[in-house]
Amino acid sequence: MSTQPRTLLTPEEYLEIERRAEYKSEYYRGEMFAMAGARAAHNLVNSNSLRELSNQLRSGPCQVYSSDMRVHIPATGLYTYPDLVAACDKPQFIDDEFDTLLNPLVIGEVVSPSTEVYDRTEKFEHYQTIPSLMEYLLLSSERMHADLFTRASDGKWVLSTASKPEESIVFASIPCRLVLKDLYEKVEFGERSGTRPVIK
Numbered sequence: 001m002s003t004q005p006r007t008l009l010t011p012e013e014y015l016e017i018e019r020r021a022e023y024k025s026e027y028y029r030g031e032m033f034a035m036a037g038a039r040a041a042h043n044l045v046n047s048n049s050l051r052e053l054s055n056q057l058r059s060g061p062c063q064v065y066s067s068d069m070r071v072h073i074p075a076t077g078l079y080t081y082p083d084l085v086a087a088c089d090k091p092q093f094i095d096d097e098f099d100t101l102l103n104p105l106v107i108g109e110v111v112s113p114s115t116e117v118y119d120r121t122e123k124f125e126h127y128q129t130i131p132s133l134m135e136y137l138l139l140s141s142e143r144m145h146a147d148l149f150t151r152a153s154d155g156k157w158v159l160s161t162a163s164k165p166e167e168s169i170v171f172a173s174i175p176c177r178l179v180l181k182d183l184y185e186k187v188e189f190g191e192r193s194g195t196r197p198v199i200k
Helices: 011-018 040-057 116-120 122-128
Strands: 025-028 031-034 063-065 070-073 078-080 084-087 106-111 135-140 146-151 157-162 168-170 177-179
Touching: 011 025, 011 031, 011 078, 040 063, 040 084, 040 106, 040 135, 040 177, 078 122, 106 116, 116 122, 116 135, 157 168
Parallel strands: 106 135
Antiparallel strands: 025 031, 025 078, 063 084, 070 078, 084 106, 135 146, 146 157, 168 177
């Protein structure tokens, strides 16, 4: 019994479909991957982080975007929606729709058990190919913990961590200092975070 060959989408076809869609999908190697919703802890950590970053960057040249901003990684072809993105100087977009960013300076992801391995390995490898990216923030939705990877002058990534309420994450590329008790304000742990498909 023969099977029907799988039809792969071009990036242009993906963008055309995605811009009309009612829900978000990532794209990689000709395939679209629907994104599942997230639970309360994930959403609170994300919204708290966006609030703190936006407040601290309000008077400067940087802009902070939520997970509705799509990011394209030309070197690998991935189109994805980070939980938070900061861009400084002049943001560059893939076209005049201004909905697909090319030059993020900082990317942040709120991780759950189902996404953590991917966010720390494959996805991070994609992000590392972005020339403009200087820092990558990972925030746990299961416990109070933050990891910040900063690109050093030799191209290596240096890790700094924080896991206590009074501890903070200090960025090198933007004038921001995030205190964990602010990022985890009103977050209750114990529930399981939402799932998301892993891109292979």
